[in-house]
Amino acid sequence: MSKAGKIARRTFLVGSAAVAGGVAFGIYQYRRAVDNPLLDGLPEDSAALTPYVRIDADGITLITPRADKGQGAYHVQAALIAEELDVALDQITVDPGPPSPAYWNTALSEEAAAFAMPGDGLLNSTVHGTIDAVMKFMGMQITGGSTTVPDGFVKLRAAGASARETLKRAAAMQSGADLTRLRTKDGAVILPDGRALPYTSLAATAATLEVAQDVPLRPASEWRLIGKPMHRLDMMAKCTGTLSYGIDLTVLDMLHATVLLGPAPGSQLRSYDADTALAAPGILAVVPVTGGLGIVAKTTWHAFRAADLIKAEWAPAPFPSEMEAHWQALANSFTNDHRDSRPRDDGDVADAFQGTGTISAEYHAPYLAHAPLEPLSAIVLVNNGQVEVWTGTQIPRFVQSNVAKIAKVKSAAVTVHAAYIGGSFGHRLEDTVVRQATEIAMQMPGTPIKLTYSRETDMRHDYMRQPAMARMRGAHENGQVTAFDLSIAMPSVIASQMGRQSVAPPGPDSQIVAGAWDQPFAIPHHRVTGHRAPELAPISSWRSVGASTGGFFYNLGLDEIIHAAGADPLHERLRLCSDPLARAALESVAKMSNWSGPHPGTGIGRGVALTHSFGVPCAEIVEVRQTDRGLRITEAWVAAEVGTVIDPVNFENLVAGGVIWGLGHAMNCQITYQGGTATQTNYHDFEGMRLHQCPRITVRGLENGEQVRGIGEPPVPPAAPALAGAIFAATGVRIREMPFNKFVDFA
């Protein structure tokens, strides 16, 4: 049993801590007490029942520390707490809470443990070191890896249950009623005589009690909320335009700033002339920041205008200036020197390619920007040794410690207010914008500085999705796939991303082979090799991370061998599928789509793909039709195995969003570098899927597995290869690289 597994069990030990004015609940990790962060500044008549529940005379607040970037994370976390706490969703307020070790993401640690698979010697020898490093990084309060639900599924319900039972004890004490005859409903303890004591009236008493521990969780048959469609908590505000995202926040007397950065991320400022900018209306100051200049003005608009007036000389990009060199670096990495891992090596691949019936191909996946609708922003106030930060972030603890370093204060002196995020897709796993805002704020102490990136700066200075290349060899015999050898080369996402947090993980990068090495197909001779290319342009986690490229290559390769073998892409996948859960997903989409082969009719094509990523087997079928205006994507069917669906409506929306995201980028998007800078700067040349291009998407969540899983990322990897398969079926055009609009027109 891995270390991570043991830690995951211990996480749920709950203890109490005496504090002035009451008692609160802390979660222990590593058998070490972690202070309940809600105790700071808690009024005397309030109770902080576990780090997830705060009750005072004004109401019930559920703490939802995983960032909400549109995926419904606050809603789902609140529902899990509310399920056991017996409050109605409309009775509560949600609050992302402060950064705290109490909110460590333990599911990410489990995800890290999955790297410890037997296999390649290199992987084995370094795996423990890798896990420790990943734990150190991922064990922090972080939103990512589709872990919000798996992390919170037990933990948040346990928090709700502990708080509920403690409130019942308070009610027994206050009323003299028999504890065993008390029940709870809609935010109140119901006494045997039917009287309801609202939780808010019990908070002060509860705060004096020992916490109820080891409360059994309710069986699924008693769930009121889980598994049923709910009104999402943020929906009214979003639909009426009243929800404030990070970019909407204002602080009294704040000034606005933007940054002028070099043409390439990391290119240094050599010289500049800001005289014209400084004479522009509304401009207040031009100050140095890491990577360029900060422009402070009365409004964001004034800052943007002034930034355009600065003449600056920049050093060349610290990576190859032309795209061709990036591809060449990847092509050069298919050597033993660059070999990073070989986590799959079944049968005898070398032997398998001696006979006839072998094919080979090369695939490319480009850089991609995260391009969320809300550009990056942060507000920072540095004042008398205290720092306050308002920003949308997936890594509040890193923000806290990095801001503390820049401001030369202790982490405890940095308050981070997490904001709603208007789309992220991994973009806000980085905190460059907060660091720059802090640098500017340090030069203007006492004044809140709101730094906003322009869309163009945001896209050009994104830390992109990794570019990747794959080489495939396949063999078939008697209409069946017999051998599949896939080699993938890409720079290390983890090294680039963690490098910016000063963490250097040892061992191979599992993301190079993610979505490829552990796929549930029992091909007799089967090898997957990861090659680590040198670092090129800076890269970061992009929705589904390594699986976004690995799942693409794997399914493209499998499709080509199946086609060469003359087999049906779905039936051959089913025949090869060695995992019952993945098989059920494939069978499910086949049934949903009434699969009758890739060519149901003239000019209509269907493609299928399955990717096992983030613990979720996700099968997709995409249908395209040839029209006089180009290819129209008409249908998509998706079946994903997640153990338990928390909210079917939110689930369906998240899956549909993932499909649209995967298809849209496959169709239209790439970031290319020319002269050391990203060519694409805005949505006009980095186009998402448009409304009229969106297919009907039919979603089914399967609940056969025991483990609950997250669904933010798994729908993404199969979308692009399923579309490629459909295009091949409809047109005969075999697409081996993104974006597909280089080869076909979409209606």
Place this chain on the structure above:
Amino acid sequence: MFKVLRLVLLFAILAPLPVSMAAQDTVNRADGLAAWERVYEVTSHPRCANCHVGPSDRPMWSGSSYGKVRPHGMNIQAGDSRIGAETIPCQTCHTVSDRGNPAPHAAPRVDTAWMLAPPEAHWFGQPSEVICNQLRDPERNGGRTPEELAEHLGHDIILHWAWSPGGTREAAPYSLAEHISDLEVWDAAGTPCPDD
């Protein structure tokens, strides 16, 4: 950029370009055909042809600043009216403004409501002789004499925008004045077409 565009617009509004036709007998056929070739360069240029798309109800995105040739994004449809779908006319985005909106991703603006040219004025992808015959055919050119065509160019501000579209957008070739002059020469030569 704004200044240039404003000047052009101002000039256009206050003083429609005067058109003085050259005497027909002073221009020979070769000169006329040479002038036509320049007119054709203008009419077939993406800046002009993108909206002269014939029976299609979709304007095109083509030209050096657009990348791959494709229909206008967002599934834009001009409809039978050619002014856009009735609920979303072109001017929803191409709003009336003296600010040109020069950023590459921004819908360009000019002081005239945008619309597609009528279907019979089909220029996009058409060869020289087709456009030439079309322009001298009153049935298909809005009942205009060549002289009136030239005058029409002088009046219509959206056409002036083609020569100063702002931002990184490529302008139509030559200049408005040269284009009008070429039309005059072509007319004076008896509106010859390459396939005559």
